[in-house]
Each structure stands twice: as structure tokens, then as C-alpha cells.
Amino acid sequence: MKHYLSALLLFTVCFLHAQLKSPADFLPDYGNQVTYYHQFESYFAHLVQNSDYIQHQPYGITNEGRGLNAYYISTPENLKNLTAIQQNHLYAIGMADKKAADTADKVIVWLSFNVHGNEPAAAESAMNxxxxxVNPDNKETKDWLKDVIVILDPCLNPDGYARYGNWLHTVTGKSLHTGSTDREHMEPWPGGRQNHYGYDLNRDWAWQVQAETQQRMALYNQWMPMVHVDVHEMGYNEPYFFPPPAEPMHDYITRAQKDFHTAIGEMTAKKFDANGWSYYTREVFDLFYPSYGDTYPTFNGAVGMTYEQGGIGAGRAITLNNGTVLTLKDRIDHHTAALLTAVETSAWQKDKLIKNFSAYFAESRQNPKGAYRSYIVKYNGETAQLAKLLERNKIQFAYADETRKLTGFDYQAGAEKDFIIEPNDMVISVNQPKAVLTQVLFEPVQHLSDSLSYDITAWALPLAYSTKSYALKKDMAIKTKNATVQKGKMEYERVYAYYIPWNGRSAAKVLAQLFKNDIKVRSANKASHYRGININPGDLVVLKSDNAKVSAFEETMTVLLDGKNDFEVIESGYSVKGGDLGGESFTLLTAPKVLLLSGRGVDVTDFGQVWFYMDEIIDYPVSIVDLTEFSRIDLHEFNTLVLANGWYDFSDTEKITIDGFISRGGKVIAIDGALNIFEDREGYSLTKFSSAGGKEAESKIDLSAHLQPLTGNYESIMRNELQNSVSGAIVQNVADSTHPLGYGLGGSYYSLKTNNSHYQLLEGAQNVIYVPKNYNSYGFIGNLLKKKLPGTVTFAVAQKGRGQIIYMVDNPLFRGFWENGNLLFSNALFLVN
Structure with a gap:
């Protein structure tokens, strides 16, 4: 019997070995052309069917219906014990309540490919x-897998990868065209880099705005890998980049994480040296902004790393500046060697990785690195949205269940203040497994070791959500509960009107649904008081008398208000204080008919942020028209035109068309670069300097920089240029809470500034949100720019004829995570009438 079983096992192994094919054997043109996504999935299905070293883990669906997939790769024995290995791994860091059956500790290595769709060598190399x-003939990898569980996500952005690959197949023929001017090296708008909604998924790890990220991070947090490699491509003339990374590196990155960067850099360099491949380390790619595929894992205890191969725009092959031809196969080979070395190094450093990973979580709880030990977020309409973000990141929190006087750092005031904690206020303690990530997301100030940062340098969640918040230097013993307790609905005998507080995205989405169902809505422009209800400017009121033509009005409102738990029914239009419901204090709103322009010249990501807001945040219809078709559009069909950030090249005739649209009563929302269309044009108030004195004052600031010594090395010259720049910093603004654009903002707005554009306070416009003289800021702002910002406008509204134009110098929808920006944009869309 034993001989029979041995023979059967030998036959099975030989059969599987004979069936298993390499990508080159399975795919007809592998390494010469980008693989179609369905073929890509078929190859991984082939591996799963023909090897017991790999298991499939589907984890989601993209916006366009493509599958999101991960694969567990290890020895058959490890894969059989996968659940127990996972359970014990999470238990060791405090993220599971109990241990499973004893299993040997394993290193968890997660490999992520192709978060940017037009970096195809990443996904192509994932197959290799x-x-x-799993290749039975590769004895080295089998030895590594005894100690390693590899979680391989071969394509984080299937929609973008498919968009790029399908286009490349369409424009290429049999012959290679390696010159840079061939069309296969000139990807058309919108390109394949972003996902369906034009979002850069590699900036979304912490914020989890997009569906792909939300679904992937649910799986990620079920595993918490020790090593994470994020695989990319960059400009095709660049050599290969692998760790160690560049400065600035966040203060919370540990010595152990840095040591592994060095070890893997040395190991990878040896492989590249042996092949004569060009590479570099310690340049460009820093570890600071927390929402990348290297930093987010790093702040979750892993050794997070970015690998970059030159290749964007290379198509199938391209001639480099040095005269050599870079092929798709070259790019695959480089990635394959680097990624296998990452697995090899992880197996070699198994004991260190396991020990350091557990120590990371223990030490971060016992000796937190930041200045603060707990954070209090006052309860308001945005708290529920913040709670969702924390839950997605597995950050623990609770709600206060008592009232007490405390002292803490007031984010809005920028100083220590006394405050009262009350029931339903959110309490976040650093004493939890996700201690480091919590501090990174909540600390008011992040120390920046080098101003040459790759991305934004400030992101404190209390300012993004504009919730009154405090940071405390001690963890406090306070009675808490797991959920907020809402007051019950007031009893009523009849429906005169419905009251809906204007307090965040939930209110904007309800208003969108009301408009879609032809419900007439009013917005309060002054404070008033009714029985048990305080109405503030911006709050919505739906009068029964306005909607006499709506059949089953009350039943319809019950359905449309489902999920908006803080609405109330008003029995009488007679106010206790302030204006009556039938008076001028309540403005009848006009449902927007929205046109959004797209196409070459419009920034893909900024366009996508508006599209996503309309589609997913508020679920409201928007017509999208390519810029090339603009002259054919009848603007009489619309009352709102949104111009996302871009470089618009309108003809004089098209500009006159926009002028007429506004003068007839239309509304234009112009964001960032779109302001150039109106700057210094007759009939518009937008100008850089409102007076000669203002221009002279800024000239003096610039002159002081020019008077500095003109000599210096190249690096010093480059750093001097930073004096007028900002990569992304938080700037305090004053908000006019009496203006519809400022409704719900509470008198202040913390803007995420990502450009150096600035305009002195405008004459002939309402400067609704502006930078005051003595403003607070967080993150890096160049010294000269910092001096120029006081007295500049950030968001303004100007009248032209019967219409209005809303100038947005900063983008309130930036990456979708600036929740107070969502409210500001909702004001512009719905309430500025």
C-alpha cells in the first residue's frame, strides 16, 4: 500500500510539473506585447490549477467589473495551515483575541503590482x-517558501491596466517603432495611470476613498504583512530604483526598518551588478506622506518599499538617450530579479523580521513616539464619516459617556486650551495595536527632515474634517461607550415642513436625492428657532406647501430621508425666534444642471475628483463633454459649468460663449488652473494684485531673495527655488459663515494648499474664504510664499450679470479625503444660487 501511495504521489507531482507552463509558454506574445487582462487572469488560473504552491484569494470588483485578486504562495504544508498561521501572526501583535493551534512562525511578504495601470511591466512581471x-525546477524558491508566506497582488488597478493595454494593442502593428515620436509612446487622455474615476490609487492607501483600495485594505488588515513591496515604473530613461529610500523619512520609521532597507539594497545591488544593469538608491523616493504603498505599510509595522523600473511611455520598446533599446522583456527581467531578491532576503532575515515586527507593536504601545497619547474629536455631523475611516484602518476608538473638563492642544486655535468632553465625543487612544498609524494621522505637526519632499507634508485628520478636536499628552481614564446615542425624534401631529441640518456629505447626498425626485427645497440664510429645533444658515427646509404637486409627499420624504437620522418634522411655520418659514430667511434653491468638461488640457486626476464626487459622494447626474466638442454644446441646457484644474485653451469665441452663459444666470465653478481663463479679463474681478501697493509689496519680498548671493552649487540653487513653492500644506483661512459658500464651515476653513497660486483680496467680489494676516499653517511652505499668503483669497464669489462665478484657488476635492472640502464644494454646487 505504501508503495502504491508513493507511486501515486510521484505520478501526481510529475503530472503537475508537466502541465505547469511559464508565462512565455502560456501566452503567445509574452514579453513583446502587453497582456490582455482576461489572459492575465487566465494565466494565474493556470498556475492555481497546476501547482499546489499557490492558492487564489479573490477580494473585490473594480468599478468596471474586473476582478481584484490576491494569491497565497508558499509550501503546500504552509498553505494547509494558512488560517492558523494568520491567526497566530495577528495574535502576536494584538490584533487577534486568541491563538490557534501551534504553528511555526512565518514571514509574511506582500507583493503589490501595477497600482498605476500604464506601468505594465509591473503586472507583466507579476506573472513571472x-x-x-511555484516552479518545481527552481529549488531556491522552494527553500525560501518554507519560511515565507507570499501574498501576491498582481494588479491593483485592473481598469487602468486594461485601458492602457487595449489602447496599445490598437495602435501597434507588427513592426517595432522605438523612436519616441511614434504614437505608441504618446498615450492619449486620460491614459491608463489612474483608475476608472481618474484617481491615483497610490495616494489612497490611508484615505481609502476608492473602491479598489477599500476592498484591498480589508484583506491587508487581515494579514498585516512584515514586508511590503510596491512595484512601479517611472520615466523610461531612468535606471532601476530600489531601497534604501531618500530623505525625508518620517521620524517614526524605526532603526530595524531602515536596517532591512540597507540589507535588501545590498542584496539587490549584487544581482544587478552581476547582470550589468543600471540602478540607484537613496534618491527621489522618500518615506513621509502616509498614504503610499510604501509608507502606509511602514506605519503599520512592515518594511515598506518602492521599486521603480524605467518604462512609462516605452510601449513595447524604445531607444534610450544612451542609444540602447529598452524592451518590455528587459523591464520584466529587472522586476523579476528584484522581487525574487526581496523574497530571498525576507527568508534569510526571517528571525529578525519576526522579532522586530512583534517588538514594533509592543514598543509603539509602551513608548509612543509622538507628543500626544490621546485625541478627542467633538461630536458633529462629520464624526460618523471619520469613524468610517478609522474602522477601515482598524484604528480603535470609542465615545465618551461622561462630561469632564480637560486641557489639550486645540487644533483650530493652535494652542493648549481648556475644553469640556461630553457624551458622544470621539476618544482615540494611542494605547492600541495601530498606535503609530494613529499618531501619524492625528499628530498636528509632522517633523520634516528635508524640504525636498515628494508629496504633501501635512494631513492632520481633525483639520481635514474641521471637527473641533484636541490632542492630550496623557492617556485618560474616562467612561466610554461603543456607539453614539442619538436623541429620539420629536413627536408631531402634522407635517408642515421637514428640517434637514446641513452638516456634511450626508446632507449633500439627501439634497441631491430630493432634487432628483423634483422636491423643492429651501436653504436658511439666517438663524431661527422653532419648537425644539435650532436652524442655522445653510440648513435645509422642505415645505409641504412648496410640494403640493408631489403625490404621497410624506411617504416620499420618509424614503428619501432614510439614513439621515438627524432630520426633524416641523409642525408650524411660525418661529419662536428669527424668521418664519414662509419669509425671506429661507431661499428656494435651484436644482443644478451640471456640465463638466474633460479631455486633453484638463488634469485627469482633478477631473476625476469632481466626477467621483458627483457619482459616488452625492449620486447626482453630471453631463461630461470633451473640450474638443465644447463649441457644439448648447449651454442653455445647463445652469452650472464646472471647470476642474487644467490648462484650457479656449478660443476667443468659446470664451465669449462662457461670458454669455454666466451673464444669463449661469454659474461657473473654476478650480485652480482653470482660473487662468478669467484672470485679468475685462468683465471679471480676478487679478493677482488688487492695487499697485499690493504688487509693490510682493515685489519687495521677491527682491529680497534676488539680492542673495548668486553663486552656489546646483543643490543650493534648487533649494532656493523651494522658497516660492508648496507641495502640500494646511493653511488656516477665515470663512464668512453668513455667505452660502461658507455655510456649515463654522467661521474657519483649513485649506490643503498644493500650489503656489495666490490672489490678493479681490475688488468687486465676495472674498468668502481668505488667509488672515497672522495665520496658522502646518507642513512645509516656502519662506517667500509664506510671506505672500496673508491677505490673499482662497475662495471667492463674483457676480456677472445674472450669474456667478466661484473662484477656487485651492482644490477642495483634493484626493477626496479632505472631508470639509466636500462640504465646501457642496455649498458651491447647491447653495450658491
């Missing part, structure tokens, strides 16, 4: 890496 890991 997976094959070499």
Missing part, C-alpha cells in the same frame, strides 16, 4: 515572479 516561486 509567481511562476518562479
Amino acid at each position: 515572479v509567481a511562476y518562479e516561486l
Whole structure:
């Protein structure tokens, strides 16, 4: 019997070995052309069917219906014990309540490919890496897998990858065209880099705005890998980049994480040296902004790393500046060697990785790195949205269940203040497994070791959500509860009107649904008081008398208000204080008919942020028209035109068309670069300097910089240029809470500034949100720019004829995570009438 079983096992192994094919054997043009996504999935299905070293883990669906997939790769024995290995791994860091059956500790390595769709060598190499890991003839990888569980996500952005690949197949023929002017090296708008909604998924790890990220991070947090590699491509003339990374590196990155960067850099360099491949380390790619595929894992205890191969725009092959031809196969080979080395190094450093990973979580709880030990977020309409973000990141929190006087750092005031904590206020303690990530997201100030940062340098969640918040230097013993307790609905005998507080995205989405169902809505422009109800400017009122033509009005409102738990029914239009419901204090709103322009010249990501807001945040219809078709559009069909950030090249005739649209009563929302269309044009108030004195004052600031010594090395010259720049910093603004654009903002707005554009306070316009003289800021702002910002406008509204134009110098929808920006944009869309 034993001989029979041995023979059967030998036959099975030989059969599987004979069936298993490499990507080159399975795919007809592998390494010469980008693989179609359905073929890509078929190859991984082939590996799963023909190897017991790999298991499939589907984890989601993209916006366009493509599958999101991960694959567990290890020895058959490890895969059989996968659940127990996972359970014990999470238990060791405090993220599971109990241990499973005893299993040997394993290193968890997560490999992420192709978060940017038009970096195809990443996904292409994923097939080769997976094959070499399971290939029975590769004895080295089998030894590594005894100690390693590899979680391989071969394509984080299937929609973008498919968009790029399908286009490349369409424009290429049999012959290679390696010159840079061939059309296969000139990707058309919108390109494949972003996902369906034009979002850069590699900036979304912490914020989890997009569906792909939300679904992936649910799986990620079920595993908490020790090593994470994020695989990319960059400009095709660049050599390969692998760790160690560049400065600035966040203060919370540990010595152990840095040591592994060095070890893997040395190991990878040896492989590249042996092949004569060009590479560099310690340049460009820093570890600071927390929402990348290297930093987010790093702040979750892993050794997070970015790998970059030159290749964006290379198509199938391209001639480099040095005269050599870079092929798709070259790019695959480089990635394969680097990624396999990452797995090899992880197996070699198994004991260190396991020890350091557990120590990371223990030490971060016992000796937190930041200045503060707990955070209090006062309860308001945005708290529920913040709670969702924390839950997605597995950050623990509770709600206060008592009232007490405390002292803490007031984010809005920028100083220590006394405050009262009350029931339903959110309490976040650093004493939890996700201690480091919590501090990174909540600390008011992040120390920046080098101003040459790759991304934004400030992101404190209390300012993003504009919730009154405090940071405390001590963890406090306070009675808490797991959920907020809402007061019950007031009893009523009849429906005169419905009251809906204007307090965040939930209110904007309800208003969108009301408009879609032809419900007439009013917005309060003054404070008033009714029985048990305080109405503030911006709050919505739906009068029964306005909607006499709506059949089953009350039943319809019950359905439309489902999920908006803080609405109330008003029995009488007679106010206790302030204006009556039938008076001038309540403005009848006009449902927007929205046109959004797209196409070459419009920034893809900024366009996508508006589209996503309309589609997913508020679920409201928007017509999208390409710029090339603009002259054919009848603007009489619309009352709102949104111009996302871009470089618009309107003809004089098209500009006159926009002028007429506004004068007839239309509304234009112009964001960032779109302001150039109106700057210094007759009939518009937008100008850089409102007076000669203002221009002279800024000239003096610039002159002081020019008077500095003109000599210096190249690096010093480059750093001097930073004096007028900002990569992303938080700037305090004053908000006019009496203006519809400022409704719900509470008198202040913390803007995420990502450009150096600035305009002195405008004459002939309402400067609704502006930078005051003595403003607070967080993150890096160049010294000269910092001096120029006081007295500049950030958001303004100007009248032209019967219409209005809303100038947005900063983008309130930036990456979708600036929740107070969502409210500001909702004001512009719905309430500025």
C-alpha cells in the first residue's frame, strides 16, 4: 500500500510539473506585447490549477467589473495551515483575541503590482515572479517558501491596466517603432495611470476613498504583512530604483526598518551588478506622506518599499538617450530579479523580521513616539464619516459617556486650551495595536527632515474634517461607550415642513436625492428657532406647501430621508425666534444642471475628483463633454459649468460663449488652473494684485531673495527655488459663515494648499474664504510664499450679470479625503444660487 501511495504521489507531482507552463509558454506574445487582462487572469488560473504552491484569494470588483485578486504562495504544508498561521501572526501583535493551534512562525511578504495601470511591466512581471516561486525546477524558491508566506497582488488597478493595454494593442502593428515620436509612446487622455474615476490609487492607501483600495485594505488588515513591496515604473530613461529610500523619512520609521532597507539594497545591488544593469538608491523616493504603498505599510509595522523600473511611455520598446533599446522583456527581467531578491532576503532575515515586527507593536504601545497619547474629536455631523475611516484602518476608538473638563492642544486655535468632553465625543487612544498609524494621522505637526519632499507634508485628520478636536499628552481614564446615542425624534401631529441640518456629505447626498425626485427645497440664510429645533444658515427646509404637486409627499420624504437620522418634522411655520418659514430667511434653491468638461488640457486626476464626487459622494447626474466638442454644446441646457484644474485653451469665441452663459444666470465653478481663463479679463474681478501697493509689496519680498548671493552649487540653487513653492500644506483661512459658500464651515476653513497660486483680496467680489494676516499653517511652505499668503483669497464669489462665478484657488476635492472640502464644494454646487 505504501508503495502504491508513493507511486501515486510521484505520478501526481510529475503530472503537475508537466502541465505547469511559464508565462512565455502560456501566452503567445509574452514579453513583446502587453497582456490582455482576461489572459492575465487566465494565466494565474493556470498556475492555481497546476501547482499546489499557490492558492487564489479573490477580494473585490473594480468599478468596471474586473476582478481584484490576491494569491497565497508558499509550501503546500504552509498553505494547509494558512488560517492558523494568520491567526497566530495577528495574535502576536494584538490584533487577534486568541491563538490557534501551534504553528511555526512565518514571514509574511506582500507583493503589490501595477497600482498605476500604464506601468505594465509591473503586472507583466507579476506573472513571472509567481511562476518562479511555484516552479518545481527552481529549488531556491522552494527553500525560501518554507519560511515565507507570499501574498501576491498582481494588479491593483485592473481598469487602468486594461485601458492602457487595449489602447496599445490598437495602435501597434507588427513592426517595432522605438523612436519616441511614434504614437505608441504618446498615450492619449486620460491614459491608463489612474483608475476608472481618474484617481491615483497610490495616494489612497490611508484615505481609502476608492473602491479598489477599500476592498484591498480589508484583506491587508487581515494579514498585516512584515514586508511590503510596491512595484512601479517611472520615466523610461531612468535606471532601476530600489531601497534604501531618500530623505525625508518620517521620524517614526524605526532603526530595524531602515536596517532591512540597507540589507535588501545590498542584496539587490549584487544581482544587478552581476547582470550589468543600471540602478540607484537613496534618491527621489522618500518615506513621509502616509498614504503610499510604501509608507502606509511602514506605519503599520512592515518594511515598506518602492521599486521603480524605467518604462512609462516605452510601449513595447524604445531607444534610450544612451542609444540602447529598452524592451518590455528587459523591464520584466529587472522586476523579476528584484522581487525574487526581496523574497530571498525576507527568508534569510526571517528571525529578525519576526522579532522586530512583534517588538514594533509592543514598543509603539509602551513608548509612543509622538507628543500626544490621546485625541478627542467633538461630536458633529462629520464624526460618523471619520469613524468610517478609522474602522477601515482598524484604528480603535470609542465615545465618551461622561462630561469632564480637560486641557489639550486645540487644533483650530493652535494652542493648549481648556475644553469640556461630553457624551458622544470621539476618544482615540494611542494605547492600541495601530498606535503609530494613529499618531501619524492625528499628530498636528509632522517633523520634516528635508524640504525636498515628494508629496504633501501635512494631513492632520481633525483639520481635514474641521471637527473641533484636541490632542492630550496623557492617556485618560474616562467612561466610554461603543456607539453614539442619538436623541429620539420629536413627536408631531402634522407635517408642515421637514428640517434637514446641513452638516456634511450626508446632507449633500439627501439634497441631491430630493432634487432628483423634483422636491423643492429651501436653504436658511439666517438663524431661527422653532419648537425644539435650532436652524442655522445653510440648513435645509422642505415645505409641504412648496410640494403640493408631489403625490404621497410624506411617504416620499420618509424614503428619501432614510439614513439621515438627524432630520426633524416641523409642525408650524411660525418661529419662536428669527424668521418664519414662509419669509425671506429661507431661499428656494435651484436644482443644478451640471456640465463638466474633460479631455486633453484638463488634469485627469482633478477631473476625476469632481466626477467621483458627483457619482459616488452625492449620486447626482453630471453631463461630461470633451473640450474638443465644447463649441457644439448648447449651454442653455445647463445652469452650472464646472471647470476642474487644467490648462484650457479656449478660443476667443468659446470664451465669449462662457461670458454669455454666466451673464444669463449661469454659474461657473473654476478650480485652480482653470482660473487662468478669467484672470485679468475685462468683465471679471480676478487679478493677482488688487492695487499697485499690493504688487509693490510682493515685489519687495521677491527682491529680497534676488539680492542673495548668486553663486552656489546646483543643490543650493534648487533649494532656493523651494522658497516660492508648496507641495502640500494646511493653511488656516477665515470663512464668512453668513455667505452660502461658507455655510456649515463654522467661521474657519483649513485649506490643503498644493500650489503656489495666490490672489490678493479681490475688488468687486465676495472674498468668502481668505488667509488672515497672522495665520496658522502646518507642513512645509516656502519662506517667500509664506510671506505672500496673508491677505490673499482662497475662495471667492463674483457676480456677472445674472450669474456667478466661484473662484477656487485651492482644490477642495483634493484626493477626496479632505472631508470639509466636500462640504465646501457642496455649498458651491447647491447653495450658491
